[in-house]
Ligand SMILES: CC(=O)N[C@H](C=O)[C@@H](O)[C@H](O)[C@H](O)CO
């Protein structure tokens with residue numbers, strides 16, 4: 644099919660899934676969340692039900708309901724809503740893809756099946772081809788996140804196969820530190836999108852030619868990261884490095900504390916004033932509210948709050 648050649652520029656926030664204190668999906672806050680991203684963070688694209696959104700821990704019905712809500716409230720506020728439809732079950736992925744299409748999503752994305760894994764790149768492409776075909780009118784993005792899926796093919800090679808076999812193939816969401824593979828993809832597949840996914844080293848990806856990035860920190864460090872993008876564009880490398888370093892120090896602090904997704908949700912709540920709730924089991928943290936003061940003082944110290 645023919646695409647308009649639209650390329651996603653700039654930041655894409657990988658949204659958290661707001662939950663109630665009992666870990667049920669909390670739909671009424673989605674409108675405020677979208678407004679916060681657009682108005683406070685100047686982020687105009689979202690990636691929903693992905694890693695950050697705990698997509699793999701949600702039921703198919705919950706994912707559908709969330710998709711509907713995100714799309715409804717993004718109208719006029721977001722340029723792109725990409726819906727992650729990856730599942731272990733091909734049938735569920737196809738169901739979610741068709742649903743995303745019927746709701747008016749701007750694109751779909753899928754990870755590789757990660758329990759029984761494809762035994763070679765061709766098997767993976769055949770799986771993705773079926774997912775993409777269930778929403779053949781939508782751009783399809785392969786979600787490369789080898790550390791979590793354990794599926795570690797080189798994207799430079801896989802992009803060629805996807806281009807050949809998947810008519811709606813539009814690009815890759817590239818969440819890996821391998822900048823050589825990333826750079827090879829960007830330069831070989833110039834009309835495709837290769838969105839970078841490791842927020843810690845986005846500046847390195849920019850140096851390779853990145854045009855867009857998807858990440859969890861853009862939910863709350865979107866405006867900070869946007870400053871890095873402008874500095875880089877203006878050729879002020881020193882300023883861009885300073886900003887990247889601040890983000891890295893912040894993430895180092897978070898990882899040194901042994902924190903993960905539940906705490907990322909807390910941090911988002913703290914920034915946005917919107918209660919993201921806890922993460923689903925098995926990730927739910929018991930520390931919750933105790934984090935807030937520690938995080939607040941650290942963020943203030945770093946001039947990030
Ligand atoms: C594993 C994971 O969640 N990766 C995210 C996106 O792909 C990133 O945005 C990270 O959350 C971020 O780079 C912090 O490590």
Ligand SMILES: CC(=O)C(=O)O
Pocket residue numbers: 657658690692693694695696840857858859
């Ligand atoms: C970060 C990201 O892209 C995701 O949460 O899926």
